[in-house]
Amino acid sequence: MGLLSKKDANLILDPLADNNPITIQVLGICSALAITAELKASVVMALSVVFVLGLGNVVISLMRNIIPSKIRIIVQLVVVATLVIIVDQVLKAFAYELSKTLAVFVGLIITNCIIMGRFEAFALGNGPWKSFLDGIGNALGYGVILIIVGFFRELLGSGSLFGIKVLGDPIARTGLYATGYENNGFMILPPAALIVVGLIIWVQRSRNQALIEEN
C-alpha cells in the first residue's frame, strides 16, 4: 500500500470485512434481499452504490462547513438524489433490460441506510479524500456481500452465472441436469437471500470471535 497510508488503507479495508455494513452493521438489507436473485443485477447495484457513495461522500465533505446543521438531511437527500438520477438515466440509456430488472431499487438507493449513515457519520466530519476512501470502502463492503449472495442465489436457483447456463440446460437436461439435478426454486425467493446473508454472518463470526457481541 505505497499509495495510501495505513490509516487511509484501513478506511477502505475495514468495511470489507470486520466492519461490513451488511453483516456487521446490518444496514442496507432490503436491497440485498430484493435484487440478488441474479449476479448481474448484484454487480450493477454494487457499482451504482460505489459511484453514489464515493462521489456523494466527497460532495458532502466539501460542503460540510457551509451546510446549516438543521437542514443537513435535506441537503444530503438532494445530493444522493442527484447522483442516483444520473445512475438511473445511464442505466436506462445503456442497459435498458437491466434497469427494468432493478426497477425501483435503483431509485431506492436514495433511502439506503448505508449512504445516509456514511454522510452523517463520516463525511460531515472529515476531509474530501478520507471521505472518498470511506465511501468507496463501505460501498465495496456492501457490494461484496451482494455479489456473494447473488452468486449463490443465481447458481443454485437458476443454474447460471451472469445468465450463462453453467450447469447445463434444465429443459434439454444436459450437463448436471442429466443426473436428475433440479434448480432450487427457493433460492429465487427473497427469504433465501436472508438465509444466505445469515450464513455469511455465521461464517464471519465463527472465523473472528471478536465480532460476537456479549450478552
Added chain:
Amino acid sequence: MSENKLTLKKRLHEIKHRLKGKKIAPAFGAFHTFLYTPDETTHSGSHVRAADDLKRTMNMVILALLPVLLFSFFNTGYQHFAAIDAASGAPRTLDLFGNFLTWENFWLGFVQVMPLVIISYAVGLGVEFIFAIIKGHEVEEGYLVTGMLVPLIIPVDTPLWMLVVAVVFGVVIGKEVFGGTGMNILNPALTIRAFLFFAYPTWMSGDKVWVHGAVDRAGTPDAISGETVLGYLAQNNTFEYSTADMFFGFIPGSVGETSAFLILLGGLFMIFSKIASWRIMVSAVLGSLAMGLIFNWVVDLGWVGESSRFYGLMSFEYWKHLIAGGLAFGIVYMATDPVTGSQTHRGKWIYGFLIGFLSVMIRVFNPAYPEGVFLAILLMNVFAPTIDHYVIRANVKKRLKRFKTATVYPQATDDKAEQLKAETV
C-alpha cells in the same frame, strides 16, 4: 452369550472413560446411551425421578407413528397398482384382504418408503452429531421424531438427494442455529417440508407425484397419474373415492397422511399416554370445522356459484376437510409438538383453533397450496410465544385486579403491583 454381552458393555464403558474430555466424547456418549443406560449418576443438586425423559417421550410418539408407517407401505403399493389398472381401463375396486393387504403391495411400498426413512434418519442424526461435536454438548434426542415424521409427509417419489438437501437445511436452519432441540421456533419436520415445497414445487404438487412411478412413466404409453382429493376439488372436478376410503386412507397422498383412522388411533394413544396435548388437537379440529362451516354457509347462501374457482373446495362438506389431505396428520403429530406450540392452557386453545381455521382457509383460497396445514402450523409456531405472552399478561392483570379490590391500603397496592409487574415481565 451373556458373558460376551457383558464384556461388550464393559468395553464400551472403558472406551467412554478413555474418551472423556476429547472432542468425540459427546458423539460416543450418545451412541453409548442409545445402547446402554449410562453408568454415571448425578452427585449433587436435586433431581426429578421420572421415567418419562425425553427419550421415552420420543419413543412413545414413534410408537404412535408405526401403524401409520406400516399402512403407508401397503397404500403406496396399492395406489401404484390401482393407477396402472385404471390407466389400462380396468379400475380396481378395493378389497381389503384381496388386493390391499398383499405381499406385493407391502414389498413395493417397503422398497419405496424405507429409503426415505433411512436417509432422513442418517442425514438428520449425522448433522446433529456434527453439531454436538463442534459445540461439545450431548447429542439430543430431538431428531428421533422428526426423522420419522419427515418421510411420512412428503410424496413417495421424492428424489433422495432432495431429501438430503432439505433435511440438512431443516436441521441446521430450522433447529441448530437457534440452539438445538428445545430451542427451535419452527417445527423442524415442517421446515423440511416447506423447504422441499418451495425449492422443488414440481416434485411436491400436481397429479404425478402422489403415486409411485407416475413421474417416471410420464410421457410414455404406460403413463399413470393419481390426483389427491384436494387436487380434484381445487380444479372443481369430482372424484370417485368414497368417504370410507378417505377415512381409512385408501387414497393417494403424501406417504403417511392418508389414513385418518390410524392417525386418530395414534392421537388417542398419545392423549392417553399424556404425550400430546388434547387441548391443541380438539381446538384444531374445532377450528377447521368452524372454517369449513363458514364456507359451506357461504355456498348455501348462494354467494359462491358453481362457476367460481373456489366452488369445489368451498362446497366440500365441512367435516370432510379433516379426512382429506394432511390436516389430520398435521393436527395430531405436528401441531402438538411441545417445543414449538403454545405452553399455556388457554394459549393452546387459541393456537390450536387458529391452526385448524387457517389450514382450511389456505386450502380454499389458495388452490396452489392444497396442503395449507403445513403453512398454518408454521405460521402459528411463530405466533405461539406471542399468544403465551398475552395469556400470561391477561392472567397477571386479572390477579392484580383481584388483589387491588381485596386490599385496604391503596398505597401498598401500587408498590406491590409494580413489584409483581417487574417479576412477571
